[in-house]
Amino acid sequence: MVRMEEESLRRLSTSIFKAAGASNQEAKVVSEILVTTSLHGVDSHGVRSIPMYINSIKEGRLKTKAKITVLKETETTAMLDDGGGFGFVAGKKAMGMAISKAKKYKMGSVGVKGPGHIGALYYYSMMAVKKNLIGITLCRGGGHGAAPYGAVEGRLGINPLCIAIPSMNEKPIVLDMATTAVAMGHLDVMSVRGQKIPDGWLIKKDGTWSNDPTAFRNGEAAPVGFGFPYSEYKGYGLSVIVEALAGGIGSGCSLDEKGFGHVFTAIDPAGYCPIGEFKKRIDSMIRHIKSAEKRPGFKDILLPGEPEWNEEERRKKEGILVDDIFWADIVKVAKELNVDAEKVIKG
């Protein structure tokens, strides 16, 4: 494990992306989101992905200095095309627009179509929360790998959603989750660790469950909606809704369109009641929930997002831990781009 300071990682990431051809602005936005995500403890979507994006640039699947186009705009809504560039940049712009609209009209929602990956959703929803707004981020994931309820083959994207709620003195509530039983990054981690997965996560062509975490990547099994054994239809139902909302407005929910589709929505609680009243009620709700008597084996009742807030607090003090294997990849990519990692880190 390598322990890195937030600022050092940000400088290194920015240098790498600039060396790969990204504009100053692109390199800054992508690095900000990746490093903040690592700081937040969401390692699967953080700096470990830098080499992956650099590779996409090299292979021509990800454009630098891309032009984001506004396809449509109304008082409260808009639709953007990411122009084949960084989803992060289009996503940040989209949520920024949604926030401006919500500040003016109480509601704002901006879609993005295109192939760009946007990383961890919580970042965008939290942009809204920082402005005292409710933030909602929906992502119709690439491909059609997830099996509907009752099916043995993929028809839906890996469709995560993130809803974040502003609070007063308590930490904001952040529900950031895959609508499949398991997030893909989690399968990768389990596979590296040689762990088995339970029934109800990946279904095989013959209708039985796979217990092998590599079975999805190998094309031998498809992830299903969360909730097995009693509520898989609910997880599946949510996946269909994300597919319809984030895919239906832009690209991706039909057979021929395989790109990403995103919607970034901001809602001002002040559209219904004084913001102070709202935030006070959220704080009171959080404390009420946390005061419940615990089940055996539970040290605490946690709110959605709380484990990540705790991890962020720790990492702000102790630095960001990066696995050796990921760190080696980052240093290698830097070297190939003639970025002197050691020098950049020192500042």
Next chain:
Amino acid sequence: MVRMEEESLRRLSTSIFKAAGASNQEAKVVSEILVTTSLHGVDSHGVRSIPMYINSIKEGRLKTKAKITVLKETETTAMLDDGGGFGFVAGKKAMGMAISKAKKYKMGSVGVKGPGHIGALYYYSMMAVKKNLIGITLCRGGGHGAAPYGAVEGRLGINPLCIAIPSMNEKPIVLDMATTAVAMGHLDVMSVRGQKIPDGWLIKKDGTWSNDPTAFRNGEAAPVGFGFPYSEYKGYGLSVIVEALAGGIGSGCSLDEKGFGHVFTAIDPAGYCPIGEFKKRIDSMIRHIKSAEKRPGFKDILLPGEPEWNEEERRKKEGILVDDIFWADIVKVAKELNVDAEKVIKG
């Protein structure tokens, strides 16, 4: 079982509510929603509840000829107080306002606070779909009976949500579900039938699971978020979001406020892309999903809401089936209010 025509039931219900003191308008709206819900196959929330509401009126918990107050209104949002009257009437008014706002500004969202029960959520979301809008209905349910993830006692309402999506030639998608593992009406039905419930639905004070469907009504166990054993935290997370959104803006999500809280939201897909394009993509998505190879034992891949659409089609031809026990209750209530059920049914 009694087999009734839609129109006859509507006339009878309207007569009963009018006889109980409801205004003409109130009686019509409540009856329309209850009968449409029964027609849709959602018996738990349909006409069987007529005696329950009449009882609430008698006991003074539900006001007739109530005054709905607009507490706040902006271009896209509003907040209503149901004035202690029928939640149905306030709910229909709220979704109507959200629809008008969405038609003008592409997004509209109206909250309702107060003790009024609004019945089945799908009705309101479908109001939006009928106008080519996406409809979202969130309900923070009364009480704090549902246990958070890791807790053995209630802190959250029974918080259902309903999201409905307009389509072109296919049936609209309607995800209408409790965020708890089991809806309360379902427990009642299982209890009448002497059935046991599985682990992961109701948790007892000692942290073990109850297998008795009456355990919640008896105060011996609390429902938990759906998803046990691997994803209960996701169902719980959604419940917290509904509590925060529907409760936070009005009433109900904090310790001292135990009323209902609702939000009715309408979003115009035309805010992002031409409506025809959107609806075509949804149709294409539906057919793509339904074309997947099925698991053993599955006759069909169903979309959210499809079982109810199928049942509605059947009932439109064959009439609405009402269980004898519920029918006897309705006739009894009618008689007490001097409504000649037989005569009213004949028209």
